[in-house]
Amino acid sequence: MITLYHCHAARSFRPLWMLEEMGLPYDLKMLPFPPRVLAKEYMALNPLGTIPLMIDGETRMTESSGICHYLGTRHGPTPLIVGNDEPDYGAFLNWMYFSDATLTFPQTLVLRYTQLEPEERRNPQVATDYAKWFLGRLRAVEAATAKAETLCRPLHGGRYRHRLCVAARRKHRAGQGFRAKRRGLLATPAGARWLHQGGGCRNACRRAAEGRPARVT
Numbered sequence: 001m002i003t004l005y006h007c008h009a010a011r012s013f014r015p016l017w018m019l020e021e022m023g024l025p026y027d028l029k030m031l032p033f034p035p036r037v038l039a040k041e042y043m044a045l046n047p048l049g050t051i052p053l054m055i056d057g058e059t060r061m062t063e064s065s066g067i068c069h070y071l072g073t074r075h076g077p078t079p080l081i082v083g084n085d086e087p088d089y090g091a092f093l094n095w096m097y098f099s100d101a102t103l104t105f106p107q108t109l110v111l112r113y114t115q116l117e118p119e120e121r122r123n124p125q126v127a128t129d130y131a132k133w134f135l136g137r138l139r140a141v142e143a144a145t146a147k148a149e150t151l152c153r154p155l156h157g158g159r160y161r162h163r164l165c166v167a168a169r170r171k172h173r174a175g176q177g178f179r180a181k182r183r184g185l186l187a188t189p190a191g192a193r194w195l196h197q198g199g200g201c202r203n204a205c206r207r208a209a210e211g212r213p214a215r216v217t
């Protein structure tokens with residue numbers, strides 16, 4: 001049985017969504033956030049203190065995108081993964097890593113220095129600088145979606161043949177009839193739109209880039 005350690009509204013939502021999409025059985029362990037403070041025993045399981053942690057037999061993984069990739073390949077086949085023999089394999093990998101490394105890096109700094117840090121540690125200069133970076137990097141998504149409905153081209157003309165589970169951090173209630181929302185999947189039009197909108201962060205970054213205060217919801 002696959003075990004996933006998860007916190008509400010954390011990046012562990014990515015593998016949780018993937019598990020739901022694939023219909024795999026799993027054991028969900030909910031933790032308070034941040035576990036390094038509120039569930040210190042978790043540090044023994046994952047010394048990084050970060051969420052997610054996935055355990056599948058001897059396999060232990062802490063990288064949310066990597067876990068999605070692992071689930072799709074180890075427990076597939078699934079149309080959520082673009083195979084290495086398919087034309088858009090490179091695009092699939094590129095968007096996968098782009099979403100995590102290239103977009104998440106400036107996005108995290110903006111969120112941290114506008115919302116997550118205590119007032120006295122917030123830093124408008126850092127937030128403004130990295131908001132500009134973030135918005136600049138989104139241009140790659142704008143360019144890609146200007147001509148195509150999806151980020152990864154469907155194989156055999158199937159409209160939703162290739163879908164990629166990525167940075168999907170949506171509000172949800174785990175354990176209360178949670179059903180994965182079929183949004184945020186890169187090769188669906190909605191997924192492309194979602195990434196285009198900055199994965200829900202575009203407005204926060206716009207505000208930071210313009211030196212306006214963050215709106216916390």
Ligand SMILES: N[C@@H](CCC(=O)N[C@@H](CS)C(=O)NCC(=O)O)C(=O)O
Binds near residue numbers: 050062064
């Ligand atoms: N690279 C990891 C990063 C995981 C990560 O930083 N998760 C955040 C929650 S979204 C976390 O656990 N933070 C712990 C903390 O701030 O103590 C991934 O994408 O899975």
